[in-house]
Amino acid sequence: MAKKRIEELEIVNYEYLNKEYFTLELKSNRKLPDIHPGQFVELRINGHHHVFLRRPFSFHDINTGKNTFTLLIQIVGQGTSDLSRIRAGDTLNTIYPLGNSFTIPENGNYLLVGGGCGVAPLLLLARKLLQFNNTVHFLIGTKTKNDLIEIDLYKQLGNVNITTEDGSEGEKGFVIHHPVLWDESIEFDGIYTCGPEDMMKAISKYALKRGINCEVSLENMMACGIGACLCCVTETIKGNVCVCTEGPVFNSGDLKWQI
Amino acid sequence: MANLEVTIGKTKLKNPVLTASGTFGYGEEFEDFLNIDELGGIIVKATTASHREGNKPPRMAETASGMLNSVGLQNKGVDYFIGHIYPRIQKYKTCLFVNVAGSTVDEYVEVAEKLNDLTNLAGIELNISCPNVKKGGMSFGTHPETTRQVVKSVRKVYSKTLVVKLSPNVTGITEFALIAQDEGADSISLINTLLGMAIDIKSKKPVLSTITGGLSGPAVKPVALRMVWQCSKVVEIPVIGIGGIMNATDAIEFMLAGASAIQVGTANFIDPCVSVKICQDLEKYLNLNNISSISDLVGTLDDSS
Numbered sequence: 001m002a003k004k005r006i007e008e009l010e011i012v013n014y015e016y017l018n019k020e021y022f023t024l025e026l027k028s029n030r031k032l033p034d035i036h037p038g039q040f041v042e043l044r045i046n047g048h049h050h051v052f053l054r055r056p057f058s059f060h061d062i063n064t065g066k067n068t069f070t071l072l073i074q075i076v077g078q079g080t081s082d083l084s085r086i087r088a089g090d091t092l093n094t095i096y097p098l099g100n101s102f103t104i105p106e107n108g109n110y111l112l113v114g115g116g117c118g119v120a121p122l123l124l125l126a127r128k129l130l131q132f133n134n135t136v137h138f139l140i141g142t143k144t145k146n147d148l149i150e151i152d153l154y155k156q157l158g159n160v161n162i163t164t165e166d167g168s169e170g171e172k173g174f175v176i177h178h179p180v181l182w183d184e185s186i187e188f189d190g191i192y193t194c195g196p197e198d199m200m201k202a203i204s205k206y207a208l209k210r211g212i213n214c215e216v217s218l219e220n221m222m223a224c225g226i227g228a229c230l231c232c233v234t235e236t237i238k239g240n241v242c243v244c245t246e247g248p249v250f251n252s253g254d255l256k257w258q259i
Numbered sequence: 260m261a262n263l264e265v266t267i268g269k270t271k272l273k274n275p276v277l278t279a280s281g282t283f284g285y286g287e288e289f290e291d292f293l294n295i296d297e298l299g300g301i302i303v304k305a306t307t308a309s310h311r312e313g314n315k316p317p318r319m320a321e322t323a324s325g326m327l328n329s330v331g332l333q334n335k336g337v338d339y340f341i342g343h344i345y346p347r348i349q350k351y352k353t354c355l356f357v358n359v360a361g362s363t364v365d366e367y368v369e370v371a372e373k374l375n376d377l378t379n380l381a382g383i384e385l386n387i388s389c390p391n392v393k394k395g396g397m398s399f400g401t402h403p404e405t406t407r408q409v410v411k412s413v414r415k416v417y418s419k420t421l422v423v424k425l426s427p428n429v430t431g432i433t434e435f436a437l438i439a440q441d442e443g444a445d446s447i448s449l450i451n452t453l454l455g456m457a458i459d460i461k462s463k464k465p466v467l468s469t470i471t472g473g474l475s476g477p478a479v480k481p482v483a484l485r486m487v488w489q490c491s492k493v494v495e496i497p498v499i500g501i502g503g504i505m506n507a508t509d510a511i512e513f514m515l516a517g518a519s520a521i522q523v524g525t526a527n528f529i530d531p532c533v534s535v536k537i538c539q540d541l542e543k544y545l546n547l548n549n550i551s552s553i554s555d556l557v558g559t560l561d562d563s564s
């Protein structure tokens with residue numbers, strides 16, 4: 001993995017996708033290091049005294065030509081709310097690239113399951129999978145159709161299947177109910193998933209029953225982000241490990257989930 | 260060129276900046292960001308006699324100007340440290356200390372005895388004040404008799420620099436400072452974290468799995484400063500100040516209050532380079548103010564009324 005850096009990155013673009021989600025495009029003055037899908041950044045947000053720690057965000061997309069990368073951010077509290085008020089030309093103190101990454105095999109057929117802001121790392125993952133001659137299917141679940149974002153972008157990369165809890169778009173219910181999972185004519189070589197823990201557990205259980213490999217991306221609360229403080233641990237078959245260094249990507253079979 | 264050297268017990272530090280245990284891993288985690296050899300010292304995380312898994316998550320809660328943690332002394336035990344970690348980190352040209360924790364006096368003694376044989380270890384910091392573990396830890400450092408027992412027993416088996424890290428969760432900190440000095444500590448470091456709590460109103464539950472945890476960061480600095488000031492007045496051994504130090508100005512405040520050296524802890528999470536920046540800024544401060552030696556600052560607070 002590339003050496004970690006701490007840098008003031010320039011905000012070259014930002015876009016509000018709806019009331020809750022926005023993207024931020026950040027540029028470095030140095031050539032970007034190798035960045036892999038699944039990895040993340042830790043942003044410093046100066047604003048309120050009760051936003052003390054950095055905030056972690058997955059890499060959403062990369063543009064090597066422009067030497068930029070993009071983050072997808074959901075406004076969930078004061079920190080992300082402060083972040084949504086920045087302007088182009090501002091800089092953000094960033095530690096990156098952090099964490100491990102999704103495994104990228106070749107010549108396979110893969111399902112990418114995202115719930116809510118869990119879709120964030122899946123765009124970059126899909127692009128990388130396609131580079132290695134794989135085909136990708138998306139399965140995206142949200143509460144309602146207004147929460148669906150960037151669907152056209154995903155449609156350019158593969159089939160997109162949608163569930164909404166209220167049935168306002170796609171299939172009604174949770175992702176685990178979508179017919180694509182239960183269609184005997186479709187076979188996946190593996191599944192990648194990111195989103196609410198209950199969703200990832202359900203998908204992992206499904207993958208286990210079918211003997212398919214499943215990788216999940218966890219989102220534990222972090223302090224240092226670099227494996228020093230041991231605050232973000234998750235229980236695995238090897239004991240408690242840091243999500244920020246041994247993760248955030250884990251093989252679902254390694255986690256001590258009762259599924 | 261100003262002299263930043265400080266002597267703590269049998270150890271000469273090249274400058275007064277150390278990194279606090281539990282905030283700097285084993286040093287290696289920070290290699291991408293700074294040159295560890297520039298630091299006065301590093302104190303690696305709490306080491307116990309046997310492997311500990313630590314507490315269940317959630318282990319942290321952000322607070323205003325700080326954070327709570329209840330990590331619970333997760334570590335692979337002293338034998339693993341000696342066999343697998345020490346061989347890698349002894350190469351650093353900075354003074355290496357190990358924070359030692361335990362649930363019983365015997366456990367502290369066992370760890371200290373084993374660490375005594377490590378040639379490139381400058382000293383140990385006795386963690387009598389960890390507020391997260393239910394058995395031992397906090398209970399040692401908040402009772403005079405158990406504090407006395409632990410320091411005395413460890414002193415018998417550990418010949419190098421012995422620093423005792425005091426708990427602030429007591430009514431009179433100076434009593435504990437004096438006990439540590441009486442029983443042969445070379446130095447005291449304070450403060451460890453303050454016992455605190457955070458609540459989630461959506462779930463109506465405490466944020467931490469252990470309900471309470473240790474508060475650190477700028478939020479605790481005024482309490483830490485006050486305690487360093489109080490203890491420096493009563494002991495003769497050097498005092499190491501810890502508590503919300505984010506920059507060289509904070510470090511200087513602690514030194515004026517009586518600290519001969521300081522530890523940088525939670526600040527490392529916000530800026531991984533901060534510890535080295537503080538070393539560099541302290542040097543600049545001395546040069547700018549024509550102060551020839553950092554020790555000239557120590558305890559020079561004008562607290563006459």
